[in-house]
Amino acid sequence: MAISLEQIVKIAGLAGEIMLKNGAETYRVEETMMHMAKACGAAKVESFVIPTGLFLTVYDSSGNLLTSMWRVRARTINLDRIAKVNELSRRLVAQRIDYQGAYSILEHIGRERTGFSLFPSMLAAGVVGGTTAIIQNANSAEVLGAFGAALTVRFIAHIVSRRHGVQFTFEFLGGMAAALIGSGLDNALPYLNRDAVIIGGIMPLVPGVAITNAIRDVIAGDLLSGLSRGMEAALTATAVAMGVVIGLAVHFVR
Amino acid sequence: MLGLKIAAVFFMSAAIGVLYRVPRRLLFYDGMVGVLSWLVVYTTLQSGGNIILADFLGSIAIGIIAELLARLLRKPATIFIIPGFIPLVPGGEAYTTIRFLVEGRYAEGVAMGMKTLMIGGAIAFGIFVSSTVYRLVINYNVENSTEHVRKN
Numbered sequence: 001m002a003i004s005l006e007q008i009v010k011i012a013g014l015a016g017e018i019m020l021k022n023g024a025e026t027y028r029v030e031e032t033m034m035h036m037a038k039a040c041g042a043a044k045v046e047s048f049v050i051p052t053g054l055f056l057t058v059y060d061s062s063g064n065l066l067t068s069m070w071r072v073r074a075r076t077i078n079l080d081r082i083a084k085v086n087e088l089s090r091r092l093v094a095q096r097i098d099y100q101g102a103y104s105i106l107e108h109i110g111r112e113r114t115g116f117s118l119f120p121s122m123l124a125a126g127v128v129g130g131t132t133a134i135i136q137n138a139n140s141a142e143v144l145g146a147f148g149a150a151l152t153v154r155f156i157a158h159i160v161s162r163r164h165g166v167q168f169t170f171e172f173l174g175g176m177a178a179a180l181i182g183s184g185l186d187n188a189l190p191y192l193n194r195d196a197v198i199i200g201g202i203m204p205l206v207p208g209v210a211i212t213n214a215i216r217d218v219i220a221g222d223l224l225s226g227l228s229r230g231m232e233a234a235l236t237a238t239a240v241a242m243g244v245v246i247g248l249a250v251h252f253v254r
Numbered sequence: 255m256l257g258l259k260i261a262a263v264f265f266m267s268a269a270i271g272v273l274y275r276v277p278r279r280l281l282f283y284d285g286m287v288g289v290l291s292w293l294v295v296y297t298t299l300q301s302g303g304n305i306i307l308a309d310f311l312g313s314i315a316i317g318i319i320a321e322l323l324a325r326l327l328r329k330p331a332t333i334f335i336i337p338g339f340i341p342l343v344p345g346g347e348a349y350t351t352i353r354f355l356v357e358g359r360y361a362e363g364v365a366m367g368m369k370t371l372m373i374g375g376a377i378a379f380g381i382f383v384s385s386t387v388y389r390l391v392i393n394y395n396v397e398n399s400t401e402h403v404r405k406n
């Protein structure tokens with residue numbers, strides 16, 4: 001069965017778009033698109049990927065070519081989808097699945113709600129905050145405070161992203177909320193120090209994916225993507241820091 | 255106390271995995287990567303090492319373990335790197351920097367900020383070095399054998 005050029009571009013581009021949207025490194029997106037297009041019968045594949053979009057050109061054996069551009073606006077972090085697309089691309093390359101099957105699975109991966117809903121992820125954020133306080137030698141009241149602060153920060157992040165807030169808004173608001181909660185508990189309870197609570201509260205806001213992808217993109221030679229992701233990480237850290245500054249400043253005014 | 259901290263690091267790494275929507279059955283590996291790297295840092299600090307050296311060694315451990323696990327389980331290495339290095343992030347130092355700056359103690363704030371940046375740089379370059387070395391080794395092996403090994 002011959003697969004047309006349009007079909008090849010469609011499946012490879014969709015795979016690349018899903019991976020880019022969910023936080024994959026640049027070289028992984030490029031290689032996945034190349035492997036999938038070649039598995040479908042492309043003679044040569046060229047691609048250019050940056051964090052906000054991708055270009056893809058596919059050549060067939062008789063010299064025809066087709067170029068498409070995919071703009072990626074909203075980006076989230078979902079490592080589960082990346083692992084699934086990776087798995088699918090391996091199966092397609094090993095000829096263990098045909099084009100139609102692969103395309104419908106890909107559409108399903110892009111649509112389905114995977115991972116964990118609001119409550120478990122709030123709980124996970126709380127665990128991150130509480131355990132951070134434990135590592136900082138905090139007492140049990142501070143551990144509980146950090147748990148609550150991190151949980152609240154995650155809830156704020158959910159609300160802001162539900163309302164399509166601008167990037168870096170929820171990091172700023174989260175840092176501010178953590179500082180305010182820490183200061184408030186510090187005032188209310190004499191045996192509790194605000195430091196461990198605030199540190200635990202801002203821990204879920206650490207831009208882990210941006211940092212890791214920036215490093216891995218630079219290693220792979222994708223300097224443009226590496227720099228912009230590094231900038232994203234730095235701006236996120238600044239937003240959190242400014243949020244904490246404002247929250248602490250409120251505390252010190254009194 | 256050490257046992258409690260190890261348990262805390264394990265649950266912290268696994269919880270970070272939940273936040274970044276890592277596939278459920280890989281959460282255990284995430285926790286183990288976090289515990290191993292944190293133990294490297296802890297041992298180095300206990301034997302009198304500098305915090306920067308300790309975090310560098312710890313993140314080298316993360317990079318190596320993550321690349322090995324990625325190859326073994328055929329999953330992207332990012333899944334294991336991110337939850338692994340979050341327990342090493344200098345959150346306490348970063349917060350202390352902010353507190354000094356808000357209190358108007360700028361000299362101490364800048365000093366603490368430099369320390370935070372150094373620790374962050376050590377973590378970043380630890381992952382950088384181990385991933386690069388791992389890649390060099392893999393490419394060397396590929397060039398010396400006819401067998402085709404796909405990059406993970």
